[in-house]
Amino acid sequence: MKRIAGLSVVTLALTMVAAVLVHAALSINGAGATFPYPVYSKWFDEYQKKHPDVQINYQSIGSGGGIKQVTEGTVDFGASDGPMNDEQLKTFQDKHGFGILHFPTVLGAVVPTYNIPGVTAALNFTPEALAGIFLGKITKWSDPAIAGANKGINLPDADIVVVHRSDGSGTTYVWTDYLSKVSDEWKNKVGKGASPNWPVGLGGKGNEGVTGQIKNAPNSIGYVELIYAVSNNIPYGSVKNSSGSFIKADLESVSAAAAAAAKTMPDDFRVSITNPASNKAYPIASFTWLLIPEKFSDAAKRDAIKGFLTWMLADGQNYAEQLSYAKLPKEVVAKEEKALAKVQ
């Protein structure tokens, strides 16, 4: 009896030692954007398989939360769907004495989706029509601004029900960023942000909330992430880009938007690529960023994060497309690899 007890104590002790050894892996914590979460969790998982000594934990609490937590220093890195503004950068600089860097990781797009009884064809939307609808100035589907771009489709003389996100989100940020660029009235009256003061419409929580309300309300229109629309087979419309072609969002047209932006990419990577000057580009797309502090007091952590970023820019990119995210253009990858040297 005693021997069994002694044996189990030894086993227990060994198990605990083993557990401690496993946990001795370097643990890195990040928090932020929900939109790239599927690809991030895939990356962190794959990276850990290759580097068992590094464990990256990521909480998808939203871009706002990511910026806040990395500024407060409660996580090692942040993630955001919209770049930090100058004021936020200054707050970080003042608090820590060094800056924070943006590293684009993948690209996503936002698409208009709708439910009009009797209409099955994919609709074309001009920027004027989208801005007019979301400003509440275009109220009927039969309005010439919509019908003009959809010749041959019988649009009903019905009131448009506008649906938007009720929760603050990067998706809304990209959508309103686009509307601000194509409509001065939108820019002055509403502006861009994660949760603007909507002139019209109903709010749905999350992509699923917006889709649910659109399904429920006949003659409605809303916007969702491309990935969400693709993975749930939700029909969506094409949008007219700055060259005048109607483009349906897909990996190719989103990558084209990124390639157009790559040439003029600023050194801090804080760039909006909505409405780019390219005839193949889908106009409502955006990078999503990792927010990495310039200095780490822990050298092991710094090296691990740099190691991950290097891998993410190379092999990691290959996981993006199977999850419906567009890869970074080569020029951007090269530029980011250079920027990695700034992390010390």
Place this chain on the structure above:
Amino acid sequence: MAATTSVPNAGPIPGSRSFLTRLREGDEIARLITFLFAASTVLVTLLLILELWQGSALARHKFGLQFFVTRVWDPIAEQFGALPFVYGTLITATVSLAIAVPLGIGAAIFLAELAPARLSDALEFFIDLLAAVPSVIYGLLGVFIVVPLMRDYAQPALKKTLGFLPLFSGPAYGIGFLTAGIVLAIMVIPYIISVSREVLMSVPRDQREAALGLGSTRWESTWRVVVPFARTGIMGSIFLALARALGETMAVTMVIGNTPTISASLFSPGYSIAAVIANEFTEATGDLYLQALVELGLVLFLLTFLLNGLARLLIAITSQRGGGTALA
């Protein structure tokens, strides 16, 4: 009572023993520990108020009392006002109570007074089950069942018959104040039934027998004697329901439409305080924005506090007029 049945030789009465003796016998320790438990609830409440107060300092200074009367909520322009959210919270709670109170009390009377005991116990099981359903389930029920029913049948019917009232005008989306109120009513009815039933059942038998002995019918004894006797407790159940309706977040945000509007029409989409906090907290980046959300939390706290105070007052007034159990 313990005092009347205690053995004479068990020692002097508690008050006359020395502090050390009481400490040794554990009375003092038990008193201290239970006091700490009781005090912790007060402490948590005070900390909550303090935290909400401090966390909203910036917004309170910037907007002052204007916060309560401003209708604009514009995070981009950093203009924040609580009025549409307070309005939405109060309207949905009112609608829910208007539906839930008669239904809930009626059901409780049936279960406690009129139904056979076995049926009553069996139904009570289902009611307790309903009370334990997570609110997101009620939200889904709202989205998939109540909203289409409202849009296709209830709202057109109301418009046809009572459409001349501003309450039932405007486009019928299916979502909005009325739908949120109905979903909330479904959620709070179990509370009203469950507590009211307990209270009604605890009314002393003598009361019923006296009424019956005086020649009243079963219903007369229930309605004229038992229910008035239990009204303090029933009131308590209603305020429990009100508290739940005011603070409900998930189910409301799924059916209310999430648009900060103030409209006389119950068909209009709206917003509630709890829903906007849950929706916008994660992406609230600016300090002022975050603090305005915290201030909304403070407003909700105040609202609950005020209504609770009113409830106490109401109970105090009604129980002075005689009768009443102290179950509230």
